Amino acid sequence: MARIVIADDSQFMRTLLKNIIEKAGHEVVGEASNGQEAVDLFKKLNPDLVILDIVMPVMDGMEALKKIIEINPNAKVLMCTGLGQQKLVIQAIELGAKGYIVKPFQAEFVIKEIERILSG
Amino acid sequence: MVIFLNELDKAMLESFIEEVTSILERISELISLGDIGADQINELFRLFHTLKGLFASIGFEKTKELIHKYEDLLSDYRSRGASLSDRDKAQLSAIVNLLEAILANIDQGEQQFLRDIEELMLRFSEEESKAGKAEEKVSPKEKGLTRIEIRIDPNEALIAAKMLIILKQLKDKGIEYSLISPDIKSIEDGSVQDRSLIVEIPSEKTQTTIELVKNIPGVTSVTSIAEHKETVKETILTHRRAEALPKTIRVDSDKLDRLLSIVENLTVLSNRLIAIASNTKNDDLISVVNLVSKAVGELREEILSIRLIPLSYIFSKIPRIAYDLANKLGKKVEVVIEGADVEIDKASLEKLNDPIIHIVRNAIDHGIESPDERRAKGKPEKGKIIVRARRSPRGIVIEISDDGKGIDVEKIKKKALERGLITQEKLEKMPKEELFSFLFIPGFSTSDKITDVSGRGVGLDVVKNTIESLGGYVELQSELDKGTTIRMVLPPTTLIVRALIIKSGNVRWAIPVDSIISIQEISDAQIREIASQKVVLYRDSFVPLLSLSRIFGLEDDSENIVMICGKEKKIALRLAEVIRHMDIVVKPVPSVIRGFRGITGVTILEDGFVAPVIDPEALVRFVG
Structure with missing residues (x-):
């Protein structure tokens, strides 16, 4: 069972994601509604995986990703993206994100990607 | 197995040419980066490896040997982790030049190039005997490689990101691919469209790789293609398979022109529609009209973009041509390319090729001094050529600068007097910029004397004619011992620009908002006169005051409204009325009013009247 932090400014998306994650037997240890909170939670909780939405207020997912990688270059970060954000996703991967999931979520894919990253 | 040329069908040959061309283009790009370090050498090595296989597969043995030789050299660099030396860079350029020539005459075989190949091979042996290297060399990793094809789910939304993840996964697991x-x-x-990824990995890692990649969500299949041997028949075959469904279609450019003119009409009509709709105060109508206008705008952008090709098609060749020429002349140069991504209409691009290459060659031949001479002048040994393109309200600006010896104005004066083009008296008063215009007179500088000065005159008249035929103009700036800049300005052929519509001399004019700094009211007391030129104080400097009505000889209706505009050189325009902002379609200047440098185009206003589009900076020439 892995400890996961999720960050998305939409409560609905967080709940959706949380359900998928918990069904697969992992624990959501923290929820952030913006990038800054995600970075703070990362520092505080040292989770196994962080799932970051790209577009968020205060600090976006890209910025948060940079900060998290600065804190721990081996951090496992999964980006969460809508269609049409391929360029950002590519940038994120180059910055050190380990993978990505696309909205609308397909539970099977989300789990597969999470497992892949956790085992890598 | 080797496929001989006469057995290749046309489609195969095309696919061969296409692949080699794209590799050569990539190599040129790498050369243009200047310093070629470890990463670039890795990539070059791979490219050369592929090239070698390609030429081997069509039976070009000697060509293959030459490529092989350079591949060895790269492999040597790779193991040392060193950057490519200038000498080997020059050799690289020479090889690329030769391969391009071979490619252009591919149907005649390699026989006619044997001497060139021999010559380049000799350069290697010189190098080797100098360095006292051993003759025998085993090309690394020739054997034991396997190709793996990874197919990605057609429903995967982000193909490129997925591919990147796969490659990253391989790297993280230490699989060299x-x-x-x-x-x-x-x-x-x-921009990738393919849904299949092909990588080459050490054969012993095949099973690990397949297991690893299979587990990445979105991957539908992982298969090993075949053992990769010396011939690369498979490359061509895979290449063809990947291209079975063409990603591009050919369209007659006349058709695009017709499409463009239809959509331009639409743009004007929708502008008119907006004006009419906004009078009705009918919100539903207005919102629909706005949507229509937006859609028309998008349609237009798309059609324009189809016709556009990035300048990199020309720019990517420049470094190679430059290094090659400099090498021949015993000079050292560094080439900086900026704005290669600026896109330009296809027709213009074709015409620009020769002038640009010509100017670059001239700059190296006559502008850049020999390393000794440069050292004596206290300049860095390496001359610098900067090729820069950018978009501006004036259109597309392409600049080619060197930091060479510059042009000797005194010699131009002498020559102009000798040729009886001007009197001594007039010459004395002539500003430097105008003196340079003599260089554009056909035959003015073809004489040896001027060629000795810099040789820039050679063919400059041809450059000027070409650019003017595209509706643009050429400017030249030069300072003795500092260098020369030639600037080509091409009009925005058809461009949508945000403009301010103003009135002056009872005529409406459009001025691109990009070039407007401010609009203010002035009192007569603020107008001064310096050397019979009216000026106004703006911030801390005096800016020449002009009016369009006066310049174009119209009735003077100027009010005390002044618009400050221009970027590098500022002017103040006095006008009668500011009407409003709008998006305008800039069309080329009709021939009746061509020749006024201040007018860059015309636009049709929503009531059907034509307004000239003004480039304020070009008006500076009317001053003084």
Whole structure:
């Protein structure tokens, strides 16, 4: 069972994601509604995986990703993206994100990607 | 197995040419980066490896040997982790030049190039005997490679990101791969269309790789293609398979022109529609009209973009041509390219090729001094050539600068007097910029004397004619011992620009908002006169005051409204009325009013009247 932090400014998306994650037997240890909170939670909780939405207020997912990688270059970060954000996703991967999931979520894919990253 | 040329069918040959061309283009790009370090050498090595296989597969043995030789050299660099020396860079340029020539005459075989190949081979042996290297060399990793094809789910939304993840996964697990298809650039910029990824990995890692990749969500199949041997028949075959469904279609450019003119009409009509709709105060109508206008705008952008080709088609060749020429002349140069991504209409691009190459060659031949001479002048040994393109309200600006010896104005004066083009008296008063215009007179500088000065005159008249035929103009700036800049300004052929519509001399004019700094009211007391030129104080400097009505000889209706405009050189325009902002379609200047440098185009206003589009900076020439 892995400890996961999720960050998305939409409560609905967080709940959706949380359900998928918990069904697969992992624990959501923290929820952030913006990038800054995600970075703070990362520092505080040292989770196994962080799932970051790209577009968020205060600090976006890209910025948060940079900060998290600065804190721990081996951090496992999964980006969460809508269609049409391929360029950002590519940038994120180059910055050190380990993978990505696309909205609308397909539970099977989300789990597969999470497992892949956790085992890598 | 070797496929001989006469057995290749046309489609195969095309696919061969296409692949080699794209590799050569990539190599040229790498050369243009200047310093070729470890990463670039890795990539070059891969490219040369592929090239070698390609030429071997069509039976070009000697060509293959030459490529092989350079591949060895690269492999040597790779193991040392060193940057490519200038000498080997020059050799690289020479090889690329030769391969291009071979490619252009591919149907005649390699026989006619044997001497050139021999010559380049000799350069290697010189190098080797100098360095006292051993003759025998085993090319590394020739054997034991396997190609793996990874197919991605057709429903996967972000193909490029997925491919990047796969490659990253391989890297993280320490699997050394080379990417065969698609090319890394199309992945990094997200433009990739293929849904299959082909990588070459050490054969013993095949099973591990397949297991690893299979587990990445979105991957539908992982298969090993075949053992990769010396011949690369498979490369061509895979290449063809990947291209079975063409990604591009050919369209007659006349058809695009017709489309463009239809959509331009639409743009004007929709502008008119907006004006009419906004009078009705009918919100539903207005919102629909706005949507229509937006859609028309998008349609237009798309059609324009189809016709556009990036300048990199020309720019990417420049470094190679420059290094090659400099090498021949015993000079050292560094080439900086900026704005290669600026896109330009296809027709213009074709015409620009020769002038640009010509100017670059001239700059190296006559502008840049020999390393000794440069040292004596206290300049760095390496001359610098900067080729820069940018978009501006004036259109597309392409500048080619060197930091060479510059042009000797005194010699131009002497020559102009000798040729009886001007009197001594007039000459004395002539500003420097105008003196340079003599260089554009056909035959003015073809004489040896001027060629000795700099030789820039050679063919400059041809450059000027070409650019003017595209509706643009050429400017030249030069300072003795500092260098020369030639600037080509091409009009925005058809461009949508945000403009301010103003009135002056009872005529409406459009001025691109990009070039407007401010609009203010002035009192007569603020107008001064310096050397019979009216000026106004703006911030801390005096700016020449002009009016369009006066310049174009119209009735003077100027009010005390002044618009400050221009970027490098500022002017103040006095006008009668500011009407409003709007998006305008800039069309080329009709021939009746061509020749006024201040007018860059015309636009049709929503009531059907034509307004000239003004480039304020070009008006500076009317001053003084």
